[in-house]
Amino acid sequence: MALAKLGPVVLDCPDPGALAAFYAEVLGGSVEGEGDWVDLRVPGGQALAFQAAPGFVPPKWPAPDHSQQFHLDLVVEDLDAAEKGVLELGAKPLDAEDRSRSFRVYADPAGHPFCLCAG
Structure with missing residues (x-):
């Protein structure tokens, strides 16, 4: 028996709305929310969330x-x-x-x- 259910995968970023819009164009789905936390609901797929991260440094x-x-x-x-x-x-x-x-x-x-x- 599982102890938990996977929620959305969350990506830190400087602009949650802009990054959610990028992935909405790539994957489809609907963008919900604004500001420091934005969700992308993908039909039949795993939800993604985008969280504002002050001082964000992208991975290399x-x-x-x-x-x-x-x-x-x-x-x-x-x-x-x-x-x-x-x-x-x-x-x-x-x-x-x-x-x-x-x-x-x-x-x-x-x-x-x-x-x-x-x-």
């Missing part, structure tokens, strides 16, 4: 001395189309050059690493 990837702490794996049907879309929304490529792999690594507008993974 890859950097053994600056842990990424976590990342999101986003499953997509078409890596090239998804890449085009996330770049247009403000993502930055971190490790997307190797086209032979089934994943590509990016940073969201606040600097959190995420992967687009072939479904």
Whole structure:
């Protein structure tokens, strides 16, 4: 028997509304709230929450001395189309050059690493 149920995955960031809007464009869903805490409700998926973090410093990837702490794996049907879309929304490529792999690594507008993974 489980002791708990997983709630939303929470990302610290400088602007919760802006980062929630980025992920809403990538994943769909509805943005709820404003200010220091914003939720993204994704239909049929795990909820994400975005929390204001004064003095936020984005993780570095890859950097053994600056842990990424976590990342999101986003499953997509078409890596090239998804890449085009996330770049247009403000993502930055971190490790997307190797086209032979089934994943590509990016940073969201606040600097959190995420992967687009072939479904």
